[in-house]
Amino acid sequence: MTKLSVNINKIATLRNSRGGNVPDLLKVARDIESFGAQGITVHPRPDERHIRYQDTRDLPGVITTEFNIEGNPIDSFIKLVLEVKPAQVTLVPDAEDAITSNAGWDTVKHKDYLTEIIKEFKQNNIRTSIFVDPDVTMVQGAAQTGTDRIELYTEGYAAAFEKGDKTAIKPYIDAANIAAEVGLGLNAGHDLNLENTAFFKQNIPNLLEVSIGHALIAESLYLGLENVIQMYLHRLK
Numbered sequence: 001m002t003k004l005s006v007n008i009n010k011i012a013t014l015r016n017s018r019g020g021n022v023p024d025l026l027k028v029a030r031d032i033e034s035f036g037a038q039g040i041t042v043h044p045r046p047d048e049r050h051i052r053y054q055d056t057r058d059l060p061g062v063i064t065t066e067f068n069i070e071g072n073p074i075d076s077f078i079k080l081v082l083e084v085k086p087a088q089v090t091l092v093p094d095a096e097d098a099i100t101s102n103a104g105w106d107t108v109k110h111k112d113y114l115t116e117i118i119k120e121f122k123q124n125n126i127r128t129s130i131f132v133d134p135d136v137t138m139v140q141g142a143a144q145t146g147t148d149r150i151e152l153y154t155e156g157y158a159a160a161f162e163k164g165d166k167t168a169i170k171p172y173i174d175a176a177n178i179a180a181e182v183g184l185g186l187n188a189g190h191d192l193n194l195e196n197t198a199f200f201k202q203n204i205p206n207l208l209e210v211s212i213g214h215a216l217i218a219e220s221l222y223l224g225l226e227n228v229i230q231m232y233l234h235r236l237k
């Protein structure tokens with residue numbers, strides 16, 4: 001079975017846009033779990049434009065499924081993760097000014113750096129995952145760092161799939177096979193949605209977990225809008 005971890009960054013984006021507590025991030029996280037999702041993912045960025053560091057501290061008090069914290073391991077992030085002790089930390093090499101994550105790690109170039117950070121997280125019983133492109137060398141490099149898992153960066157697959165190009169799955173299959181060979185657990189995420197997730201799951205062996213946020217929240221709006229408009233119309237009769 002592949003677990004679904006819902007990334008709630010976009011709920012925080014909406015909340016922050018008005019400065020109050022609507023929608024209530026903690027309530028949404030609990031609801032997501034009660035609807036069956038097996039995990040909650042957050043990606044606190046240094047500018048706290050969506051998830052705030054305080055959200056990350058508050059969530060473990062209300063959620064009961066797997067908590068996954070993603071981010072670039074700058075000092076404040078490392079400190080936060082060691083304080084919160086989530087089930088899993090996913091290391092992502094995103095620049096501070098990036099709109100969203102846009103590349104995986106160069107696990108060969110950053111081997112020593114990653115090895116040191118991963119060791120510290122693992123000593124604190126936190127499972128580690130590294131965000132990587134579907135590149136065999138990068139997967140092999142990840143194995144050298146001692147990480148438990150990798151997360152395959154699926155933006156390339158999602159973009160090609162949208163254009164009708166299903167051959168883009170090929171490097172992901174190769175990467176998944178190498179991951180299994182070298183003993184790495186496999187996660188995936190970025191731009192997965194209701195259209196492209198089933199094909200990905202059907203073709204990728206040993207897929208343990210996907211984290212999905214942006215599309216899932218947009219789809220929830222589309223699929224919920226009709227119901228809510230009817231409820232308003234009823235009140236306005």
Ligand SMILES: CC(=O)[C@@H](O)[C@H](O)COP(=O)(O)O
Nearest residue numbers: 009043070092100101189190
């Ligand atoms: C690591 C990754 O793939 C990202 O999708 C990320 O977690 C989303 O972050 P934003 O919500 O800031 O775009």
Ligand SMILES: NCC(=O)COP(=O)(O)O
Nearest residue numbers: 007189190191211213214
């Ligand atoms: N790790 C990927 C993630 O958490 C969600 O990415 P996206 O669905 O918001 O693109």
